[in-house]
Amino acid sequence: MKNTMLFFVVLLSFPVFAQDTLQTVKIELGRKKLQKSLLKTTNTTVLSSHELLKAACCNLAESFETNPSIDVNFSDALTGTKQIKMLGLTSPYLLIAEENIPSVRGASQAYGLSFTPGTWVESIQITKGAGSVINGYESISGQINTELLKPIKDIPFFLNVYGSTDSRMEINTHLNKKLSDKWATSLFVHGNNRLSKNDMNNDGFLDNPLGNQINILNRWQYTNAEKGWVSFLNFRYMNDEKQTGQVNFNPNTDKLTTSSWGSEINTQRFDFSSKIGYVWPEMPYQSIGFQNAYNSHNQESYFGLIQYNIKQNSFYSNLIFNSIISNTMNKFSTGLNFTSDEYKEFVNTNDYSRKDNSLGAFLEYTYDNTDNFSIILGGRLDYQNRLGFFATPRLHARYNPWEGGVLRFSAGRGKRSANIFAENQQLFGSSRSFNILDTNGKIYGLNPEIAWNYGAGFLQKFKIFTKSADVSVDFYRTDFQNQVVVDLFESAQQVDFYNLKGKSFANSLQFEFNLEIIKHLNLRTSYKFYDNKTDYNSGSFQRPLQAQQRFFANLEFETHIKDKGQQWKFDYTFNWIGKQQLPNTTTNPIQDRLSGFSKSYSLMNAQITRTFSSTFEMYVGGENMGNYKQEKAILGADNPFGTSFDSSIVYAPVFGQMYYAGLRFKIK
Amino acid sequence: MKNIILILMISFLGFSMNAQEAKKNKNAKYTIEVNGNCEQCQKRIQKVALGVSGVKTATWSIETHQLNLILNEEKTTVLDVKKAIAKVGHDTDAVKATNKDYDNLHSCCKYER
Numbered sequence: 001m002k003n004t005m006l007f008f009v010v011l012l013s014f015p016v017f018a019q020d021t022l023q024t025v026k027i028e029l030g031r032k033k034l035q036k037s038l039l040k041t042t043n044t045t046v047l048s049s050h051e052l053l054k055a056a057c058c059n060l061a062e063s064f065e066t067n068p069s070i071d072v073n074f075s076d077a078l079t080g081t082k083q084i085k086m087l088g089l090t091s092p093y094l095l096i097a098e099e100n101i102p103s104v105r106g107a108s109q110a111y112g113l114s115f116t117p118g119t120w121v122e123s124i125q126i127t128k129g130a131g132s133v134i135n136g137y138e139s140i141s142g143q144i145n146t147e148l149l150k151p152i153k154d155i156p157f158f159l160n161v162y163g164s165t166d167s168r169m170e171i172n173t174h175l176n177k178k179l180s181d182k183w184a185t186s187l188f189v190h191g192n193n194r195l196s197k198n199d200m201n202n203d204g205f206l207d208n209p210l211g212n213q214i215n216i217l218n219r220w221q222y223t224n225a226e227k228g229w230v231s232f233l234n235f236r237y238m239n240d241e242k243q244t245g246q247v248n249f250n251p252n253t254d255k256l257t258t259s260s261w262g263s264e265i266n267t268q269r270f271d272f273s274s275k276i277g278y279v280w281p282e283m284p285y286q287s288i289g290f291q292n293a294y295n296s297h298n299q300e301s302y303f304g305l306i307q308y309n310i311k312q313n314s315f316y317s318n319l320i321f322n323s324i325i326s327n328t329m330n331k332f333s334t335g336l337n338f339t340s341d342e343y344k345e346f347v348n349t350n351d352y353s354r355k356d357n358s359l360g361a362f363l364e365y366t367y368d369n370t371d372n373f374s375i376i377l378g379g380r381l382d383y384q385n386r387l388g389f390f391a392t393p394r395l396h397a398r399y400n401p402w403e404g405g406v407l408r409f410s411a412g413r414g415k416r417s418a419n420i421f422a423e424n425q426q427l428f429g430s431s432r433s434f435n436i437l438d439t440n441g442k443i444y445g446l447n448p449e450i451a452w453n454y455g456a457g458f459l460q461k462f463k464i465f466t467k468s469a470d471v472s473v474d475f476y477r478t479d480f481q482n483q484v485v486v487d488l489f490e491s492a493q494q495v496d497f498y499n500l501k502g503k504s505f506a507n508s509l510q511f512e513f514n515l516e517i518i519k520h521l522n523l524r525t526s527y528k529f530y531d532n533k534t535d536y537n538s539g540s541f542q543r544p545l546q547a548q549q550r551f552f553a554n555l556e557f558e559t560h561i562k563d564k565g566q567q568w569k570f571d572y573t574f575n576w577i578g579k580q581q582l583p584n585t586t587t588n589p590i591q592d593r594l595s596g597f598s599k600s601y602s603l604m605n606a607q608i609t610r611t612f613s614s615t616f617e618m619y620v621g622g623e624n625m626g627n628y629k630q631e632k633a634i635l636g637a638d639n640p641f642g643t644s645f646d647s648s649i650v651y652a653p654v655f656g657q658m659y660y661a662g663l664r665f666k667i668k
Numbered sequence: 669m670k671n672i673i674l675i676l677m678i679s680f681l682g683f684s685m686n687a688q689e690a691k692k693n694k695n696a697k698y699t700i701e702v703n704g705n706c707e708q709c710q711k712r713i714q715k716v717a718l719g720v721s722g723v724k725t726a727t728w729s730i731e732t733h734q735l736n737l738i739l740n741e742e743k744t745t746v747l748d749v750k751k752a753i754a755k756v757g758h759d760t761d762a763v764k765a766t767n768k769d770y771d772n773l774h775s776c777c778k779y780e781r
Binding site: 282283284285324326327328329369370371 | 738
């Protein structure tokens with residue numbers, strides 16, 4: 001009886017995924033680790049799970065290190081959390097979704113990417129530019145969607161153990177059981193910790209936080225291909241604890257005192273999500289999906305004497321219907337989204353708690369002449385209690401002028417409310433005072449951010465003798481109509497937040513060249529140029545901590561797979577990061593000043609994987625092998641309660657070189 | 669009065685048409701064999717099949733030469749699709765392409781007749 005009830009609950013709660021599942025299947029057919037399509041209308045790159053094996057590990061934030069579309073930065077010298085940027089804009093301007101449910105948003109903006117372990121990931125789709133309207137109106141510079149491993153296709157057992165010289169340990173265990181030809185379930189358990197203290201630059205502060213995370217996901221999948229039903233049910237719990245600050249800081253005695261500077265960031269999260277998708281068996285081009293997600297995110301933290309607590313309870317619901325108009329050259333998707341967010345947010349004793357709701361309808365029409373041209377016209381209408389009633393139009397077009405070439409164009413609008421504290425948490429690790437200069441807006445006194453994004457790109461695939469190669473160039477511009485300006489130029493003792501008064505834009509130009517040099521030896525290179533200017537109160541500057549130029553190269557080599565699955569894999573990544581605009585530090589005493597721009601530098605990572613059989617492999621690797629370290633990672637480190645203390649100006653690695661090793665074991 | 673009669677007539681007509689339509693399958697599935705070779709053939713066959721009003725989906729496999737169709741029988745028949753395909757040079761069991769249309773095919777598409 002109980003089982004029947006459970007079955008019922010599952011069926012009722014979960015519908016939208018039939019379409020996604022179909023897409024995922026397509027992705028798996030390709031054997032390449034990084035796939036660029038000539039036929040997709042949007043500028044989307046697909047990363048397979050094999051791609052994720054090329055970097056040290058470990059979570060989603062780190063999985064983009066071998067990908068040129070996304071820049072991985074270091075957010076601050078305290079938490080070691082890696083921030084990502086796309087088209088020169090930080091992750092709040094991206095829509096980051098997990099199986100098409102927006103996941104990293106609101107309270108989880110700063111650390112959310114580190115809450116998805118890399119081994120859970122089946123594939124990642126990265127879309128540059130405006131993106132689809134189906135999942136919401138918030139995305140401005142791009143969309144990243146992660147597909148997790150599907151229980152129906154998963155292997156019975158997987159184990160991954162990892163350890164590194166920065167004293168981080170990780171363990172990932174996956175268990176899978178096929179209960180019948182229709183039901184399957186997976187249990188993923190992830191744990192990581194860092195127990196020993198490191199201070200390689202002798203500034204008295206930990207280079208990496210002490211911490212531990214436990215992350216458990218249980219998912220259920222129901223598939224009935226004959227009848228056309230697919231359903232997923234996910235339950236997830238995560239607890240993450242970090243301690244950082246001065247080496248001699250003891251939270252039991254020093255918390256919120258001036259005896260030494262320290263910080264603890266503890267996050268607890270519970271997620272539940274469900275999807276149900278139905279494809280009409282007699283009309284395979286028509287489907288309906290319904291997905292629901294509830295999550296509760298609770299961060300309790302302090303940074304020196306500042307206490308910051310944020311709790312977010314969210315509910316998200318999406319109903320989508322896909323069908324055709326007369327034939328499959330004309331497809332459409334339409335549906336409704338509902339989002340509700342309840343925030344309890346406190347900065348010291350200031351209460352910024354609020355409730356946000358939004359309801360919207362979308363329609364997306366796709367024309368594809370099945371040959372060389374396709375266009376996606378999308379639009380949505382939303383009402384949100386703080387953003388008002390507004391429309392979000394988006395357009396993508398693709399044209400193949402000749403064999404192997406594709407020309408793409410996109411344009412679209414995005415609108416969002418900036419969670420100024422959650423998104424700029426790293427600034428709590430400084431002596432800056434937080435000033436909100438506007439009072440009339442509805443979000444912390446500020447207005448919503450609105451931006452238009454336009455982009456065009458060209459990709460050509462070709463053969464050099466018999467080896468495949470491709471070259472591409474794309475240019476994107478984001479124009480802010482309004483932006484919540486985070487001003488670090490006024491002085492080193494304050495950060496000002498205010499509505500944009502002049503202009504703000506982000507231009508991004510990217511060249512890419514990829515080549516299969518000989519069989520199993522692949523080269524990827526890219527060069528990027530950014531021009532991201534904002535009018536601040538004190539003048540017009542490049543946005544800080546954004547390199548204007550970057551060069552990236554990745555070389556991978558694999559030996560032939562032998563009968564029993566034995567193989568060697570080598571991977572090498574080179575990054576050159578140009579000079580970066582730094583915040584104004586001229587108001588500091590002379591020893592705590594930085595020049596206007598950082599120096600350029602380069603980083604090298606490498607990894608070797610040895611596969612002993614199809615079920616067992618080991619890997620070793622190094623990051624930042626040139627051992628480049630930022631000279632002054634923390635300003636005023638000798639007097640953390642003084643006026644020039646700042647741990648937020650990080651433009652290069654703090655830790656220096658790092659080596660790691662790990663193993664993967666599977667039972668198939 | 670005239671209007672009422674007109675409305676009655678139209679609705680009556682409408683009904684009878686509906687009744688007739690109900691017998692025909694709006695999502696009839698067919699699989700037919702179409703001669704061809706390559707990706708170019710695939711594009712051409714699919715495009716011309718979709719160009720027939722009433723054809724909802726058309727996918728042709730390069731390996732098996734099978735064309736999977738879903739079509740609205742109220743609007744078209746498989747024979748119409750076969751005729752359209754023959755016109756661009758591809759043979760099916762029922763309708764063969766004329767020599768002229770066959771000769772117009774690109775060299776890689778010239779399947780053995």
